[in-house]
Amino acid sequence: MVLIVDVAADRARWIGWTAQARRENVPRVVNNSRFLIFPHVRVPHLASHVLGQLARRARADWLEHWGFEPLLLETFVDPRHYAGTCYRAAGWQLLGATSGRGLARPGQSYHSTPRQVWVQPLTSDCRDRLCAAPGSPRS
Template sequence: MSELAAIQLCPVITRDHSRLWNEYIHRYHYLGHKPLPGAQLRYFVILDEQIIAALGFSAAAWQTAPRDQFIGWSHEQRQKNLPLVVNNARFLIMPWVKSKNLASTILSMIARRLPTQWEERYGIRPVLLETFVDTERFAGTCYKAANWIYVGKTKGRGKLGPAGKQSVPIKDLWLYPLCRQFRSHLTR
């Protein structure tokens, strides 16, 4: 664990780092690189001056039944407060990196750091993180180990899919509250 204590989260700020982040995601993430929607922050995870992981956070999904039921908000509340939810859109540990507990350690670090950096950049302090896990590829073990909460499965429609028909893989939805009062912030 002492080696994991030396890892650093480095925001992607420069154009060169942005191109490198895009290239790593394109090359090694199963979803490939597509521009992240809306507000976003991207990070490299560094250990001994080497990039070992990359993360991307963006605007939350417009609606997803398991999250919306877990929060308990109305359509109007969701419309007003959705910017308080941030989506972990990409999480990549480089394929040559093998380290027990690395993924959950990174998720715990980012949960502490992201709210302040998001607020500094966008003037909004998020209160909830979300992510979607393709269960045909992954079990969500690192999210569980980092104390994220499993809230259910998507319907597989995607944001542009036809109503009532599955057009993308059904995914597990995991949430991570960033403060104890997250529901009151989201249901105001």
């Protein structure tokens, strides 16, 4: 069992989640865990263009492949190495930072450094829908 320990308290506050709404709706938050454009690729604005396409296609692609629509994209950027410029240029929103505590596993501890939390809503009402109870008209 893996417990997420304060991975993104700023995200949870921004959404307005209760503990139950988070448990029920966290699968609708898609994490962009890896994004790499090799340094030898020199195409102006490529990163923000790709991120914009991702945001436009994610809902339909996930619905077709997995059978549900994600409502929010998120990513975590290490500010020691990156500024998050491509996310800002693609219209993502910087919410704050993680605590740097990382994942907690029974009998183990894992420490990381704080990461910036960036999000991209996929619908205009994503926060309402992420806070809705399962089976309600808003979910």
